[in-house]
Amino acid sequence: MKDQFYTYIQNLQDSITSKLEEVDGVAKFNEDNWKRTEGGGGRTRVIENGNIFEKGGVxxxxxxxxxxxxxxxxxxxxxxxxxxxxxxxxLHPKNPFVPTVHANWRYFEMYDGEGNIVTQWFGGGQDLTPYYLFNEDATHFHSVCKDACDKHSAEFYPKFKETCDTYFWNDHRNEARGIGGLFFDYLKETDEFSMQDRYDFVTEVGNSFLNSYVPIAEKRKDIIYTQEHKDWQEVRRGRYVEFNLVHDRGTLFGLKTNGRIESILMSLPPVVQWKYNHHPEKGSEEAKLLEVLATPKDWIQ
Incomplete structure (x- = not known):
């Protein structure tokens, strides 16, 4: 299973980065191969200063x-x-009207002293963090997530959507990081689902990613914006940083396993603002976003 899944993510990285380069039209991903002293390594690909993507990594x-x-x-x-x-x-876009997006799909095994598998599981998901809210974009993103889930179980989308809303929550701010999507962890073998079933589901979600995000980026990338829009984007990016450094399991796992710092912190945006006690004007588009982030919403009627 570990060889099967690692081959899959190698191919998925290729397909995602090639499509994103095509969408950006200017910037290319720089590849950085690295090794971990204790065992293993990785292939980091970062895109910067593009036509659409200010900074991103796959x-x-x-x-x-x-x-x-x-x-x-x-x-x-x-x-x-x-x-x-x-x-x-x-992916952190340049235009404030294009949302930031995050995704992760992973597999874990633990062994006893004789090399036998003690436990194994899949985890992952994808979520959207807009700075200006377009309801149709949120509905599109969640619809793609639901379609991928429904191919495997009608129970998956509502369950993993709720888990996502709970997980990507900045409780020190009492607000969501974004508008959610899917989040699942510790997907193990059960009477109902084999590990191959879990693999099939996780790869279904991974394969759906480009369709969930690219149409949104292409639709919003040419909207004219002002410095005020950019300032708001950078203030909200600050909340993104707070979540990643305080709450995110993936970040903490990487730090606890002596992961590669540059790759772990690749998720952080390039330019961020923290304004003291900042509140948007009542009734503004910025304030409307905060209202939505205060309570998880059902985006699919």
Whole structure:
């Protein structure tokens, strides 16, 4: 399973980066291959200063070896080895009317002292973070997510949508990071679903990503914006940074497993503002976004 999934994310990285280069029309991804001393490595691809994408990354990695102390404590074991691989992407567009998007699909195995698999699971999802809200964009993004889920179980979309709303929540701000999407973790083998079933579902979601995001980016990329729009984007990017550094499991996992810092922090936007006690004008488009972020919404009627 680990070889099957790693081959999949290698191919998915190629298809996503080639499509995004085509959409941007100017910038190309720079590739950086790296190795992890304890075992494994990755292939980081970063795009910067493009026509559409101010900064973005589409990274794959596989890491393995002895469980670090932090993970031994988390899993309640005295010793063991692990393997983890995944694809993680974040795109920060230049135009404030194009939303930021994040996605991640990953696989994990843990072994006993004799190399036998003790546990294994899939995790991942994708979510959208707009700075100016277009209801039809939110509906499109969630509809693509739902269609991918419904091919495998009618229960998946409502369950993983709710999990996403709960997970991507800045509780120190009491607001959502964005308008959600899907989030799932610890998808293990059950009486109903084999690990191959889990693989088929996760790859279905991964394959749907470009269709969920590219039409939105292409629709909004040429909207004329002002410095005020850009300032608001950068203020909201600050909330994005806060979530990633305080709450995000993927960031924390990378730091706890001696991950590559440049690849881990690739998710952070290039230019950010923190304004003291900043509040948008009542009734403004900026204020309307905050109203939506205060309570998770059902985007598909």
């Amino acid at each position: 990274n794959i990695s596989k890491v393995f070896g002895e469980l670090p102390e932090a993970l031994r404590k988390q899993f309640g074991v005295d010793s063991g080895d692990f393997f983890a691989c995944g694809l993680s992407l974040v």
